Amino acid sequence: MLDTPLWKKIWLWGVTLLLAGAALPSLLAPAGVDFGESSSVPEINLGLDLAGGSHLLLEADPDDVAQQKLENVEEQVEAALRGAVPEIEFGDTSRANERFSFLLDSAADIDRARGILEPIMMGNDGALQREWDLQVVDTQRMVLSPTSSGASVALNSAMEGAIEVVRKRIDLLGTREPTIIRQGDTRIVVQVPGLQDPQALKEQLGQTAQLEFKLVDQRALEENTQAGIANPGSQIFPFSEDSDQPGRFIAVKRLGGIRGDSLINARPGVDQRTNENIVQIQFDQQGGQRFATLSTQNVGQLFAIILDGEVISAPVFNEPILGGSAQISGNFTAESANQLAISLQSGALPVPLTVIEERTVSAELGEQSIRSGMIAMLIGSLAVIALMIATYGRFGVYATGALLLNVLILLGLMAIGNFTLTLPGIAGFVLTVGAAVDANVLINERIREERKRGRKVMTAVENGYKEASRAIYDANITNFIAGALLFWFGSGPIRGFAVVLVIGLVTSVFTALTLTKLWVSGYLAAKRPKDINI
Amino acid sequence: MKLLKLVPQDTNIKFLKVRLPFFIFSLLLMAASWGLVAVNGLNLGIDFVGGQEVQLTFEEREVAPVDELRQRVEALGYGTPVVQAFGSPNEVSIRVPLPEDVEETPGAANEIGNQVIAEIQANYPDARPDGNQTVSGKVAEEFSRDAGFALLAAMLMVALYIWVRFEWQFGVGALFALFHDVTLTLGMFSLFQLEFSLQIIAAILAIIGYSLNDTIVVYDRIRENLKKYRKMPLPELLDLSINETLARTVMTSLTLLVALLPLLLFGPASLFGLVAAITMGLFVGTYSSVYLASPLLIWMGVTSNSFVPTETEADKQEKKVLGGL
Secondary structure, three states: OOOOOHHHHHHHHHHHHHHHHOOHHHHHHHHOOOOOOOOOOOOOEEOHHHHOEEEEEEEEOHHHHHHHHHHHHHHHHHHHHHHOOOOOOEEEEEOHHHOEEEEEOOHHHHHHHHHHHHHHHHOOOOOOOOOEEEEEEOOOEEEEEEOHHHHHHHHHHHHHHHHHHHHHHHHHOOOOOOEEEEEOOOEEEEEEEOOOOHHHHHHHHHOOOOEEEEEEOOOOOHHHHHOOOOOOOEEEEEEOOOOOOOOOEEEEEOOOOEEHHHEEEEEEEEOOOOOOEEEEEEEOHHHHHHHHHHHHHOOOOEEEEEEOOEEEEOOEOOOOOOOOEEEEEEEEOHHHHHHHHHHHHOOOOOOOEEEEEEEEEOHHHHHHHHHHHHHHHHHHHHHHHHHHHHHHOHHHHHHHHHHHHHHHHHHHHHHHOOOEEOHHHHHHHHHHHHHHHHHHHHHHHHHHHHHHOOOOHHHHHHHHHHHHHHHHHHHHHHHHHHHHHHHHHOOHHHHHHHHHHHHHHHHHHHHHHHHHHHHHHHHHHHHOOOOOOO | OOOOOOOOOOOOOOHHHHHHHHHHHHHHHHHHHHHHHHHOOOEEOHHHHOEEEEEEEEOOOOOOOHHHHHHHHHOOOOOOOEEEEEOEEEEEEEEEEOOHHHOOOOOHHHHHHHHHHHHHHHHOOOEEEEEEEEEOHHHHHHHHHHHHHHHHHHHHHHHHHHHHHOOHHHHHHHHHHHHHHHHHHHHHHHHOOOEEOHHHHHHHHHHHHHHHHHHHHHHHHHHHHHHHOOOOOHHHHHHHHHHHOHHHHHHHHHHHHHHHHHHHHHOOHHHHHHHHHHHHHHHHHHHHHHHHHHHHHHHOOOOHHHHHHHHHHHHHHHHHHHHOO
């Protein structure tokens, strides 16, 4: 074992120095040495529990997506049948059990209806598989049920759209470097480092911001409306808590309204005459024309401004609104007007999102954690080093060298692999420091034993490494299994703990076995001692 | 230089002479732990029951108004909150578990959290929120399921590995020792009603790793001695193996302890539970390797013949592993 070939020495030192060197940018960064923003410099990410910031897990309800898909198909079908020449008469529509069904007035229309609806059944995006199945039951009732591919296409596009909207809203809040990732089918992870006010973010993301303008049903009887009974072709909406008529209801016409998804701009403002907070909106060209038509045809009529299913106000069209811009009033505060403007500008969420997990840590607490964690780690390491040198002398010094390089290589690998260091990860470091010396303890105790049995120095050292490595491998492989499971199961901070443990196992075996062996054999070859103090 | 020898050379402690009393003692401890968990329950954190946890620092006070906080938050009507000092006396952690009837409502935890924070900010202008965690019932359920699965899978897989590398008796012995360690850790958390969070699952998996480490070192020596001393009675051989590895056991436990203690004493308050669990696991794990994992081999009838058929094969494998270095 004494004659390590030169190429092997160079190779081992090369790997060691390269990996340990990768840790330098991360170590020097706090001391003010800046390597620039260049992405070629590996640096360890700090987890949100150390850097401060917010982690939000948002979930969409697939039922909401399915429901919306049904509403859309209902509109398309109704428009298509009404627009047919001659018009196809139908009634008794229903959206129960995730199906849309309607009754044709005449069974003779079945084939014509099929032909007209076929393009809608195929879906819009030129998808290869149909999005809807169309069946006829009870002679003339047509039933549309979503195919499984149709449902998943709808969910996917809703989630992708939602991620876009979330990103826009976070950008508009002025925070930097958010991480927004889809997780599984229905979830979105949002991580915003250094966020001061998670409350505003949560309110932003919790608002769907689906804006609608609908004409008020003037024929509806007040007592019917408040009792929840609508005329045919009308539906009833509640006023929002923040409006000037909270707790009351209003009846509006189902068709002929305008949706707010054709907005190109929205900003908060103040009405010059009334001094009220308002949100000014600007439609795109198409939306502007439709809004102009609607307002021209209904001058003097009431219309309802509906946000996420709640009426925020019901003003009158005083005059035709032709420029494509309008203003929304609704008892706003400056803050709520601003918030609504942001939501409207970033567009409506294609599906409502719910915050199902939040973890926020202030930057102060994060800093405090890093400081106390580092101090504890430093004291612990010094104590371990003192104990090792006092117990094993020269061999303890080798073990210490291996330990220090172990920490550096571990940091270097984390930087190269772009892993995240979390608070439990610091505990993982301490545990690794403690456990890494175990390999050296095993080897050194074995050498002691072999010497005690009267073996020569060379043989004792050689046997020490050979016999101890069996237990070292078995122990580290089983530890690796436990660590890998932790990584697989864990989320966020726990995963940070597992990363340190698992990488630490590999680096500690490398440094404790390979590197110390190199140094010990170098010493033995140079000095050829008759006795060693161990 | 005179080197430190923590354990005198050539110890010959008859560890296994008292194996039966210790084994019964261990069984009693395990039964007591399960009893505690059944009666006292675990102080499950919001990771597992859902709800809201907020950490506050009162910047203009020496001591946080713990009782007043408890009353105010309880007045919101979501049950009794857990209000605990957290780190220094002017820091506090408030935990409001999710009421059972709203567990299924998405966003309920978040709503409760908003109200708790609004209530505190209205009444205590000097309270600085340091951290805020909200976990919904659904996510908490997933965490519980995954945690249980990860623990079971970890124990079974490592037992399987040991069975392959050693003999089935060793696998069973190691598994039992792990079960013992996990049980006692749960017992301690139930006894002291420390918050049982996701971090503690991480700690238990670390304990499993450490305890195994210890068991494997002893088992490895037993395997070696079984091949070497074919005629030695098993109890004597186990005692020999434990004594031979005693210096290493003490040294490693001690280095781990000196590394962990500063973290326990000066480390971040949010790591206390994790570090406390691992520190306890250190002692329990060492004990179980000596007094559970080893005597079980006697009762399961390991003999020196256990390794004769596999000896050559095992040796070959080892040579391969070592040769690859």
